[in-house]
Amino acid sequence: MANWFQRILRLGERTSGFPPSANGASSFHLLWDLPGAFRSVEVDLEVLVAPAVPQLYFWALQVDFADDSGQHLGGAHLGLQWHPGHPGSTAVNWGGYDRLGRVLAGSESALRSAVGNENTRDLAWRAGEPYRLRVEQGRDPGTWDGVVAAPDGTVTTIRTLAVPGATYARGASVWSEVFARCDAPGVAVRWSRPRATTLEGVTMTPPTYATSFQRHEDGGCANTDSVPDGFGVLQMTSTPRTAVPGDRLVVPS
Numbered sequence: 001m002a003n004w005f006q007r008i009l010r011l012g013e014r015t016s017g018f019p020p021s022a023n024g025a026s027s028f029h030l031l032w033d034l035p036g037a038f039r040s041v042e043v044d045l046e047v048l049v050a051p052a053v054p055q056l057y058f059w060a061l062q063v064d065f066a067d068d069s070g071q072h073l074g075g076a077h078l079g080l081q082w083h084p085g086h087p088g089s090t091a092v093n094w095g096g097y098d099r100l101g102r103v104l105a106g107s108e109s110a111l112r113s114a115v116g117n118e119n120t121r122d123l124a125w126r127a128g129e130p131y132r133l134r135v136e137q138g139r140d141p142g143t144w145d146g147v148v149a150a151p152d153g154t155v156t157t158i159r160t161l162a163v164p165g166a167t168y169a170r171g172a173s174v175w176s177e178v179f180a181r182c183d184a185p186g187v188a189v190r191w192s193r194p195r196a197t198t199l200e201g202v203t204m205t206p207p208t209y210a211t212s213f214q215r216h217e218d219g220g221c222a223n224t225d226s227v228p229d230g231f232g233v234l235q236m237t238s239t240p241r242t243a244v245p246g247d248r249l250v251v252p253s
Contacts, residue, residue: 021219094146192232
């Protein structure tokens, strides 16, 4: 009954045209049901069906940062991008904001950037292969590294962000941010093997993800969906929505 009722409520919501949101994107999230203080957070990202249009797509792992008192100090996101400004339209981004909304400072990346963006760098990733995204404490206090491990075993530290006072990460999520038309050809990614390591070195896995979709009033597309597939959880565009915002999706073991 709940799903039927949600479909009735969605009649007339946006399934075509560009998202009229403030940043021009339609976003949807999977929030990890995993409270705690962590020194690293990681997950596999696999682009199953790559974009077919020259607009930006961004798929990322996001964490918040806090100090010993629990004060929120900002957050950052690490992920792959389909970006027409980069060679082969493939790129990686590691950046974030402090608690006042200012862009976090960071080290200069060893990777080139065709668009000259310090956060977004050239990275030749391939569809159909899983890439391990990992956010972890850096060598110096208050620093955090964004690391991508490719299927061939290559491990790349994108750069190091400075988050003064941040002693741990929390509030992990993964998301898709799509700047293409709502009716652009469908794209699908899979998130799998989520894991976080506590400050004491204990490894934990979220049992479920909570779904979240950008509202029609905020410019979101209504034809996006998040569903488990036995290996992980898929995020898809240009497809009928089956999930209800706030659903708990079981994370496959």
